[in-house]
Amino acid sequence: MKEDLPTIAILGTGGTIAGKAGSASATTGYVPGSATVEDLLASVPGLEDIANLTSVQVSNIGSEDMTDEIWACLVKETESQLKDPEVAGVVITHGTDTLEETAFMLNQVLKSEKPVVLVGSMRPATSISADGPMNLLNAAKVATTPEAKGKGVLVVLNDEIHGARDVIKTNTTNCDTFASPRLGALGFITGGRVSFFKESTRPHTLKTPFTSELLSDHKHLPIVDIIYAHSNGDGRLIKAAIQSGAKGIIYAGMGNGSIHCKDLPELEKALEEGIPVVRASRCGSGEVVDSSPEWTEAGMINAGTLNPQKARVLLQLCLAAGYCHEKTAEVFLKA
Numbered sequence: 001m002k003e004d005l006p007t008i009a010i011l012g013t014g015g016t017i018a019g020k021a022g023s024a025s026a027t028t029g030y031v032p033g034s035a036t037v038e039d040l041l042a043s044v045p046g047l048e049d050i051a052n053l054t055s056v057q058v059s060n061i062g063s064e065d066m067t068d069e070i071w072a073c074l075v076k077e078t079e080s081q082l083k084d085p086e087v088a089g090v091v092i093t094h095g096t097d098t099l100e101e102t103a104f105m106l107n108q109v110l111k112s113e114k115p116v117v118l119v120g121s122m123r124p125a126t127s128i129s130a131d132g133p134m135n136l137l138n139a140a141k142v143a144t145t146p147e148a149k150g151k152g153v154l155v156v157l158n159d160e161i162h163g164a165r166d167v168i169k170t171n172t173t174n175c176d177t178f179a180s181p182r183l184g185a186l187g188f189i190t191g192g193r194v195s196f197f198k199e200s201t202r203p204h205t206l207k208t209p210f211t212s213e214l215l216s217d218h219k220h221l222p223i224v225d226i227i228y229a230h231s232n233g234d235g236r237l238i239k240a241a242i243q244s245g246a247k248g249i250i251y252a253g254m255g256n257g258s259i260h261c262k263d264l265p266e267l268e269k270a271l272e273e274g275i276p277v278v279r280a281s282r283c284g285s286g287e288v289v290d291s292s293p294e295w296t297e298a299g300m301i302n303a304g305t306l307n308p309q310k311a312r313v314l315l316q317l318c319l320a321a322g323y324c325h326e327k328t329a330e331v332f333l334k335a
């Protein structure tokens with residue numbers, strides 16, 4: 001314990017950053033979540049000069065297997081760390097596949113100004129030129145930077161700092177995979193120096209209407225299915241989603257959330273049954289806004305710039321909070 005250093009809590013959830021492969025040249029086919037958070041910390045020289053570290057292993061999984069139960073544990077642990085006056089910030093090690101969803105969820109429910117930084121890697125810990133150790137060092141630096149306070153949940157990889165709202169994984173295997181399309185990174189870590197250049201104007205942490213109560217232990221978030229639009233649509237999966245208990249639907253539409261004419265009747269039926277439908281886009285960037293008066297009049301909500309997987313999380317939170325259609329539409333408009 002060094003008196004002059006801040007304390008950072010590192011929470012491990014698994015992912016490639018904690019992954020081990022059979023050989024140093026293998027960058028795929030490894031087992032994510034095989035190294036512990038303690039192993040990770042031991043692999044980063046210089047970390048002990050940035051902060052006093054405590055660590056908790058919340059889970060150790062590939063993030064493709066993320067569940068509501070793990071989210072509930074993670075939220076609980078993050079909150080308890082943030083409440084500790086000795087803790088200056090929290091770093092969460094996470095697989096990259098669903099990192100954007102976890103970061104977005106935390107950005108909606110945590111109520112603290114202290115930095116919370118998610119970090120992952122694209123190469124396993126055993127790989128030549130593994131990116132995890134530098135990413136972790138950078139994440140710890142960001143978490144101890146006073147300027148990181150009040151900017152919402154942050155994501156640090158590949159020397160860039162992104163906001164949880166805008167960041168998405170854009171490439172399957174490249175180390176330069178996280179980007180905030182059209183909106184850009186909030187800052188960089190260059191030569192060990194953390195610099196912020198901007199911040200999001202959209203509500204996060206203290207300014208959202210949601211709290212962690214919505215994710216309490218053993219409670220599942222309401223089922224919201226994502227329906228991926230394509231040519232020759234036929235509405236079958238929308239029907240199946242409703243019949244199998246979906247409480248909300250995200251339509252990953254074409255272009256500006258465009259709906260196939262054969263999907264439309266099933267979406268309208270969902271709305272008539274009180275199941276909210278959010279139009280997002282499968283494009284990967286851009287805003288979904290009102291397009292056809294028919295869709296707007298039917299009561300469809302626009303996802304704005306939120307991609308389908310983030311719109312899903314937001315709709316789940318709205319449903320869990322018991323919001324009516326108008327309130328849900330308002331949350332999406334401001335999100």
Ligand SMILES: NC(=O)C[C@H](N)C(=O)O
Pocket residue numbers: 014015016017032061062063064094095096097098120121122123
């Ligand atoms: N790069 C990674 O972390 C991918 C891994 N499948 C995970 O999300 O856990």
